[in-house]
Amino acid sequence: MFKISEASKKVNLPVATIRYYAELNMIPSLKRNIENQRVFDDESITWLEGIKFFRELGMPIAEIKEYIELSQKNGKGALIKRHKLLIKQEQKAQDNVTQAQNNLDELKRRITLEDEIIKGHKQDSLNPARRFNQ
Known part of the structure; x- marks a missing residue:
C-alpha cells in the first residue's frame, strides 16, 4: 500500500x-x-x-x-461502449499525428529555404530589412 x-x-x-x-x-x-x-x-x-x-x-x-x-460493469454492452470510446480516441490521436506531420513538413520546408538563403542561392524575402539594403 x-x-x-x-x-x-x-x-x-x-x-x-x-x-x-x-x-x-x-x-x-x-x-x-x-x-x-x-x-x-x-x-x-x-x-x-x-x-x-x-x-x-x-x-x-x-x-x-x-x-x-x-x-x-459486466456485459457486452458496456464493453462495446468502452470500445467505441477507445476508437474515438484513436481517431483523435491519428488526427494529431497527421497535423504534427504537416507541421514537421512545413518546418522542414522553411529550414530548407533558410539554408538556401544562407548559402546565397535565394534572397531573403521574409526579412523587411532587405528592402532597405537593395
Whole structure:
C-alpha cells in the first residue's frame, strides 16, 4: 500500500491531481486506512496510470469517468461502449499525428529555404530589412 505522496512519485502526477481524481471517484480500487488517509494498492496505481494516459491523449475527464464506470460493469454492452470510446480516441490521436506531420513538413520546408538563403542561392524575402539594403 502506498500513501498519496508515494503514489504521486510512482505515477508522476501531482498530489493535488490525484486528490482531484479521487474526489471524482475515478479510482475504483482506492481505499482508506484507519486514519482515513487514502491508500493506493497496485490496482489503484494502474488506474492512475490509465487516467494519466487518457489525459495525455487529451481525453476529457467526463469521457474518462465514463470509461472507468463502464469498466466496472459486466456485459457486452458496456464493453462495446468502452470500445467505441477507445476508437474515438484513436481517431483523435491519428488526427494529431497527421497535423504534427504537416507541421514537421512545413518546418522542414522553411529550414530548407533558410539554408538556401544562407548559402546565397535565394534572397531573403521574409526579412523587411532587405528592402532597405537593395
